[in-house]
Amino acid sequence: MPAPERIPSRGLTEAGLRTLLAEGELTVLGRVRGASNAVLYCTVAHQGEERTCVYKPVAGEQPLWDFPDGTLAQREVAAYEISEATGWGLVPPTVLREGPYGQGMCQLWIEEPDPEPGSGGDGDPSPYGLPPLLALVEDEEPGDGWKAVGFAEVGEGRTALLVHADDPRLRRLAVLDAVINNGDRKGGHLLSAPGGRLYGIDHGVTFHADDKLRTLLWGWAGEPLTAEAAEVLGRLSAGLEPGAGLATRLAQLITTAELDALRGRVxxxxxxxxxxxxxxxxxxxPWPPV
Known part of the structure; x- marks a missing residue:
């Protein structure tokens, strides 16, 4: 399956969106509730263009015992850099910039289409509130078009099989997560967009030098990588050579040890x-899965 066409946001190219996010005037509209760190919903306006975005100021980050170096905001930008280097465009445009509450990550807001009825794992809406690409099923084996992750307690002594769609877009995201060492790939971090695009968000706990991979996308564990993924990994390897453009940009965002570990994972x-x-x-x- 070829990568989805890179669809400009209402006439702006990817580079134009980055410029808008980096140089536009941020206006905070509210706070996204339920997040452990400060996540602010904003508009960003520049030269007659305006979009909605997420602004995560470094000042609003909660300290993490296992991520003492750098900031979560920088890791979010580093994940975008890797995503762009793959050519898959799996992370929305993301920049590091100054804002109303200091330096932080600014990322384009992805407006998801309304879910279609009957989008759960067995053709019916999921009773557990999972997004359409995930499901909990009563059977011991996944159905056609699904990959098993593992069994989960669902209350009252009952278990159900957690599955995710056998979808090429998810498989690309599983490769990206393995590369960036994503410590928190939940279902709520998967966003569908018009045109068949799938985005992953919330990449603050990534790039650790130790193995931290924690994800719902284990359905392909141990299986051979696709030829497409192998080609992408070859390009990443070249881009991560010391002195290469990608490596130089990442060196401003993550530590030397983390950059070396990234090369090792690739x-x-x-x-x-x-x-x-x-x-x-x-x-x-991760649990709960959403």
């Missing part, structure tokens, strides 16, 4: 030719 994926499997040293699945 080379390991190329060497094995397979999707990674849970290490057993870290909880592999």
């Amino acid at each position: 080379e390991n994926l190329r060497a094995t030719g397979r999707h990674p499997q849970p290490s057993g040293e870290w909880p592999s699945i």
Whole structure:
């Protein structure tokens, strides 16, 4: 399946959107509730163009014991850099900039289309409030078009099988997560957009030098990578060579140890030719899944 066409946002190119996010005037409209860090819903306006966006100021980040170096905002921008280098465009345009509450991450707001009726895993709406690409099913095996993640407690002593769609867009995202060492890929971080686009958001806990991969996208664990993924990893390897443009940009966002670990993950994926499997040293699945 070819990568979805890069659809400009109402006439702006990707570069134009980055300029708008980086140089536009931010106006805070409100706060996104339920997040552990400050997430502000804003408009950004520049030279007659205006869009909605998310602004996450560094000052609003909660300290994390296992991410003492750098900021979550910088990691979000680094994830965008990797996403762009793959050519898959899996992360919305994201920049690091000054805002009303100091430096922070600014990312284009993705407006999801209204869900269609009957979009759950078995053709019916999910009773657990999961997004359409995820489901909890009563069977012990996933149905056609689905990949098993594992069994989960759903209350009253009952278990259900957590599954995700066997979707090429999700598979690309699973590769991206393995590269950036995503420690928190939940279902609520998957956003559908018009034109068949799928985005991943919330990449603050990424790029750790130790294995932290925690995701709902384990359905391909141990399976061979696609030829497309192998080609992408080759391009990433070249871009991460010392002195290359991608490596130079990332060096401003993550630590030297994290950049070295990133190179190691890419080379390991190329060497094995397979999707990674849970290490057993870290909880592999975030819960709750949304």
